[in-house]
Amino acid sequence: MKPSRIVLLLVAILAGGLAAFLATRGDRPVQVVQGPETVIEEAKIQILVAATPIGVGERLTAQTLEWQDWPEGAVRPEYVTIAAMPDAITEMSGAVARFEFFPGEPIREQKLVRTDQGYLSAVLAKGMRGVSIAVTADSASGGFIVPNDHVDVIMTRDGENGQASEMLLQNVKVLAIGNRLGEIGATGAPADPENPRTEVFADQAIATLELDPVQAEAVINASRIGQLSLALRSIADFTEAAGEVRRRPSNQTVRVIKYGQETNVMAGGTTPAAAPPTVVDPASYTPPEPAAEEPPAPQVERQ
Incomplete structure (x- = not known):
C-alpha cells in the first residue's frame, strides 16, 4: 500500500474518533452545584x-x-x-x-x-324599633323563617264578606325568633339543648321585627284586630341601598287605629297628601260680608 493512502486512512480514523468523542460529550447534562436552600419566614x-x-x-x-x-x-x-x-x-x-x-x-x-x-x-339600627308578635309555624313559612330573613307582614281579619287578607308591611327584617338571635348552626339541625338557637320552631313562637315608629304602631294595632302572618321573601330582595330604611312603597298607606277611628298614614311617617284646593269661578264669587264691629267698651274714670 502506498504511503499516501496510509496517511489518508489514519487522518480519517482520527477525524471519526474525534467526532464521536465530541458527540457523546455534548449529550451529558451540565452539572450545576447548588448550595443549601434558605427559607426566609415572613414576620x-x-x-x-x-x-x-x-x-x-x-x-x-x-x-x-x-x-x-x-x-x-x-x-x-x-x-x-x-x-x-x-x-x-x-x-x-x-x-x-x-x-x-x-x-x-x-x-x-x-x-x-x-x-x-x-x-x-345593641343590634337594632338607629331609629328603628323591635316589635314582637306571636306567630305559628303555619303562619311563618312552616317555621323556616330565621333571624336576618326579610318578610312581608300580612293581616287577616273578618269582614262583611268573610275573612280577607291584606298586605300590611313589606320587606322588613326579622331580628329574632323566640330566644334565637342570629344564625348559629345549620337550619333544620336537630335540637341541641346547649344551643337552642339552632332549632327551627314547630309550634308557636315570638317573632321580633325591626320596624320604624310608624310601622311599629301599625303592627301593634293590627295585632289587636286580626291575625298576622309572615311571608318569607327571596334573598334577592334583601339588597338595598346603604342606609335605606325598609318599608312599604311610598305610594301605599298603613291603616292606624287611634281612639276607635281608622286613619291612613303613609309608611314613611307622613299623612296622605291633602286634597287639591277648590277652584272658584271669579264671575260667581261673592265676597263674604264683613263682620260687625263691636262697640268699644265704656271707660270708667278713676277718682
Whole structure:
C-alpha cells in the first residue's frame, strides 16, 4: 500500500474518533452545584380572633377569644394586635357582637358594640324599633323563617264578606325568633339543648321585627284586630341601598287605629297628601260680608 493512502486512512480514523468523542460529550447534562436552600419566614404578629362561633347579640368572653399568629404584611389597621392592646381579651369581654364571627376570624371593633344594655337593643339600627308578635309555624313559612330573613307582614281579619287578607308591611327584617338571635348552626339541625338557637320552631313562637315608629304602631294595632302572618321573601330582595330604611312603597298607606277611628298614614311617617284646593269661578264669587264691629267698651274714670 502506498504511503499516501496510509496517511489518508489514519487522518480519517482520527477525524471519526474525534467526532464521536465530541458527540457523546455534548449529550451529558451540565452539572450545576447548588448550595443549601434558605427559607426566609415572613414576620408574624399576634392578633385577636374568635376561638368559637360568636352569634349576633352574643357577649364576648375569655373563652370565645384567643390570640393567633398572623402574617405581619396581612395585618389590617382595624385588627386588634397584642402589641397595641395586650389586655384586649379582658377589655373586650362583655362587648356585644352586632354581626356573626366564625372561628379564626379577626375581631374588629366595627362589628362590636360596648354596652351594658340588652343584647337586642345593641343590634337594632338607629331609629328603628323591635316589635314582637306571636306567630305559628303555619303562619311563618312552616317555621323556616330565621333571624336576618326579610318578610312581608300580612293581616287577616273578618269582614262583611268573610275573612280577607291584606298586605300590611313589606320587606322588613326579622331580628329574632323566640330566644334565637342570629344564625348559629345549620337550619333544620336537630335540637341541641346547649344551643337552642339552632332549632327551627314547630309550634308557636315570638317573632321580633325591626320596624320604624310608624310601622311599629301599625303592627301593634293590627295585632289587636286580626291575625298576622309572615311571608318569607327571596334573598334577592334583601339588597338595598346603604342606609335605606325598609318599608312599604311610598305610594301605599298603613291603616292606624287611634281612639276607635281608622286613619291612613303613609309608611314613611307622613299623612296622605291633602286634597287639591277648590277652584272658584271669579264671575260667581261673592265676597263674604264683613263682620260687625263691636262697640268699644265704656271707660270708667278713676277718682
